[in-house]
Amino acid sequence: MSTRAGFVALIGEPNAGKSTLTNRMVGAKVSIVTHKVQTTRARIRGVALEGDAQIVFVDTPGLFKPRRRLDRAMVAAAWGGAADADITVLLIEAHRGITQGVKAIIERLNEFEGKQRVALAINKIDRVKAEELLALSKAMNEAFPFEQTFMISAEKGHGVDGLKEWLGQEMPEGPWLYPEDQIADLPMRMIAAEMTREKLTLRLHQELPYQLTVETESWEERKDGSARIDQMIYVMRDGHKGIVLGNKGETIKAISKAAREELEEFLGRRVHLFLQVKVREKWLEEAERYSEMGLDFRDGD
Numbered sequence: 001m002s003t004r005a006g007f008v009a010l011i012g013e014p015n016a017g018k019s020t021l022t023n024r025m026v027g028a029k030v031s032i033v034t035h036k037v038q039t040t041r042a043r044i045r046g047v048a049l050e051g052d053a054q055i056v057f058v059d060t061p062g063l064f065k066p067r068r069r070l071d072r073a074m075v076a077a078a079w080g081g082a083a084d085a086d087i088t089v090l091l092i093e094a095h096r097g098i099t100q101g102v103k104a105i106i107e108r109l110n111e112f113e114g115k116q117r118v119a120l121a122i123n124k125i126d127r128v129k130a131e132e133l134l135a136l137s138k139a140m141n142e143a144f145p146f147e148q149t150f151m152i153s154a155e156k157g158h159g160v161d162g163l164k165e166w167l168g169q170e171m172p173e174g175p176w177l178y179p180e181d182q183i184a185d186l187p188m189r190m191i192a193a194e195m196t197r198e199k200l201t202l203r204l205h206q207e208l209p210y211q212l213t214v215e216t217e218s219w220e221e222r223k224d225g226s227a228r229i230d231q232m233i234y235v236m237r238d239g240h241k242g243i244v245l246g247n248k249g250e251t252i253k254a255i256s257k258a259a260r261e262e263l264e265e266f267l268g269r270r271v272h273l274f275l276q277v278k279v280r281e282k283w284l285e286e287a288e289r290y291s292e293m294g295l296d297f298r299d300g301d
């Protein structure tokens with residue numbers, strides 16, 4: 001039997017639903033999702049099967065106008081994902097239409113000059129009326145020669161099977177790239193850190209999440225089958241530390257519980273999770289923090 005395998009990069013503005021779609025395609029949560037922008041910071045690979053095809057979805061950080069070093073490294077990682085992929089899927093939000101950000105992405109896509117296969121996925125169709133969708137699809141296809149256009153709701157699942165089927169069909173012939181049962185290729189300690197960052201982002205003040213990062217410092221397998229995981233949360237100011245800890249440590253306790261429960265479900269066993277918070281004013285300028293996130297520090301130059 002001939003098999004197929006390849007990479008599909010999902011790109012788009014922050015919050016377009018790239019991680020939601022990745023998780024739906026994989027059938028498990030491999031990439032964190034929040035209602036806030038700039039959730040995903042590095043390229044996250046999730047592996048899906050479609051008939052005889054293995055599709056490796058590359059979830060990328062949102063594309064926006066970068067200002068800070070971390071922004072620049074994130075945006076570089078996203079475009080790098082598109083350049084390496086067999087097919088790139090641009091996700092846009094149905095209810096927001098052709099924003100300035102989408103226009104800027106199309107401009108950059110034009111620089112690929114037909115060397116890259118690009119499809120369009122209009123996401124969040126659950127938020128608009130059918131007439132609006134058709135007009136948007138038409139306008140987008142006038143702006144760029146997309147190979148195909150899909151209308152989907154990554155969250156509700158509408159249209160997602162059609163997209164997956166097409167992608168499976170279009171993957172190049174070749175052996176599978178990952179073992180059949182592998183769904184992600186991020187190291188477990190990074191997935192664990194991401195889960196904690198998701199819970200922090202969901203719970204904390206608007207501005208804070210960008211200014212923190214989570215690292216798994218140690219992972220100890222215990223004889224009883226459980227794991228002890230120690231993580232460090234780096235924040236930039238004393239005040240932030242107070243916010244993360246909360247009154248009498250309430251906030252961090254709740255975050256730790258939520259992250260632990262999700263980790264236990266993911267791993268299928270008991271977890272003892274220990275979180276610490278450290279103030280590190282300059283973590284956004286430290287090369288080691290970037291490599292821990294899976295980003296290239298120099299891309300931020």
Ligand SMILES: Nc1nc2c(ncn2[C@@H]2O[C@H](COP(=O)(O)OP(=O)(O)OP(=O)(O)O)[C@@H](O)[C@H]2O)c(=O)[nH]1
Pocket residue numbers: 012013014015016017018019020021032033034035036037038039040041060061062063123124125126127152153154155156
């Ligand atoms: N209504 C609706 N909401 C959606 C849909 N898909 C995703 N969302 C929501 O949109 C928000 C952003 O989703 P993410 O998957 O984190 O978006 P992203 O593109 O990965 O965002 P970044 O990582 O910040 O670039 C979340 O609140 C999702 O629940 C959809 O089809 N319909």
Ligand SMILES: [Mg+2]
Pocket residue numbers: 018019020031032033039040059060061062
């Ligand atoms: Mg994301």
